[in-house]
Amino acid sequence: MNQHENRDEETLFGSAPPPREEVRTDLPNAARMYDYYLGGSTNFAADREAAEAGSAAMPHAREYARANRAFLQRAVTFLAGNGIDQFIDLGSGIPTVGNVHEVAGQFNQRARVAYVDHEPVAVAHAQRLLNDLSGVTMTLADIRDPEAVLSAPGVAELLDFSRPVGLLAVAVLPFVPDQDEAREVLATYRGVCAPGSHLVLSHISALSATPQQVAAAEEVMARTPTPVRWRAPHEIEELLEGFSPVDPGLVPLPLWRPDSTVTEDEVNIANAYGAVGRLDG
Ligand SMILES: C[S@@+](CC[C@H](N)C(=O)[O-])C[C@H]1O[C@@H](n2cnc3c(N)ncnc32)[C@H](O)[C@@H]1O
Numbered sequence: 001m002n003q004h005e006n007r008d009e010e011t012l013f014g015s016a017p018p019p020r021e022e023v024r025t026d027l028p029n030a031a032r033m034y035d036y037y038l039g040g041s042t043n044f045a046a047d048r049e050a051a052e053a054g055s056a057a058m059p060h061a062r063e064y065a066r067a068n069r070a071f072l073q074r075a076v077t078f079l080a081g082n083g084i085d086q087f088i089d090l091g092s093g094i095p096t097v098g099n100v101h102e103v104a105g106q107f108n109q110r111a112r113v114a115y116v117d118h119e120p121v122a123v124a125h126a127q128r129l130l131n132d133l134s135g136v137t138m139t140l141a142d143i144r145d146p147e148a149v150l151s152a153p154g155v156a157e158l159l160d161f162s163r164p165v166g167l168l169a170v171a172v173l174p175f176v177p178d179q180d181e182a183r184e185v186l187a188t189y190r191g192v193c194a195p196g197s198h199l200v201l202s203h204i205s206a207l208s209a210t211p212q213q214v215a216a217a218e219e220v221m222a223r224t225p226t227p228v229r230w231r232a233p234h235e236i237e238e239l240l241e242g243f244s245p246v247d248p249g250l251v252p253l254p255l256w257r258p259d260s261t262v263t264e265d266e267v268n269i270a271n272a273y274g275a276v277g278r279l280d281g
Contacts, residue, residue: 040096083164
């Protein structure tokens with residue numbers, strides 16, 4: 001590890017010892033690449049290099065990250081405005097501006113948020129930031145193991161699944177490439193949710209991207225420990241199974257209840273779709 005990386009680790013973990021045995025700073029990591037695209041500083045040289053390779057393969061990676069983050073915030077605003085006061089954020093990532101608890105907290109200061117991610121740097125960073133907050137937890141777990149997630153103290157002791165929850169699967173299902181597995185994982189979470197719960201889903205999907213660009217972007221991620229899969233809109237639609245999409249349904253991310261006018265270019269370069277679905281009784 002070079003001096004720059006040592007400084008990085010000091011910045012990330014402060015005086016707390018980093019979870020060194022689990023952290024591979026020499027390998028690019030999706031959470032830290034996404035942080036880099038969003039302009040954050042919780043990333044290492046390997047992440048930055050892979051992120052730049054991702055941008056070369058897929059020119060609008062940064063715009064995608066920003067559009068995705070903005071969608072997450074609009075969707076949580078929608079749910080919180082409709083009385084949802086508890087959230088489970090699957091694949092929550094490295095904390096950045098406009099986190100779920102901050103957005104939901106504008107409506108209800110007692111809103112509860114259980115963050116879940118399998119990336120140790122994201123988890124350590126979040127635990128440090130969230131340390132003093134009540135009603136907000138960060139759990140290190142793999143979302144593909146719903147039983148482990150749902151029984152983790154940070155989830156089981158915080159959320160009341162007999163009442164509606166906001167189930168957030170935002171930009172995380174590309175990391176569950178197998179369609180049957182993705183559907184089964186979501187079905188397990190859906191099975192513990194009370195009627196009135198909502199699923200927030202976003203997923204990369206070609207709009208302006210050519211098949212060659214998609215293949216090149218997948219190839220960059222195949223070099224990381226967490227390959228991704230781009231899905232066609234009909235495959236994303238399948239992931240909404242059991243939930244009734246609220247207006248406007250599954251649409252390119254910028255078109256989901258936008259706050260302001262959206263240009264055609266903004267829609268196309270986002271290369272992702274999003275939807276919010278309600279679990280009916
Ligand atoms: C592109 S980021 C999205 C972060 C956040 N949800 C957002 O939309 O702003 C994807 C996140 O999912 C996490 N992730 C990927 N696969 C996962 C898994 N199997 N279990 C838990 N987290 C996972 C990554 O570590 C990363 O933090």
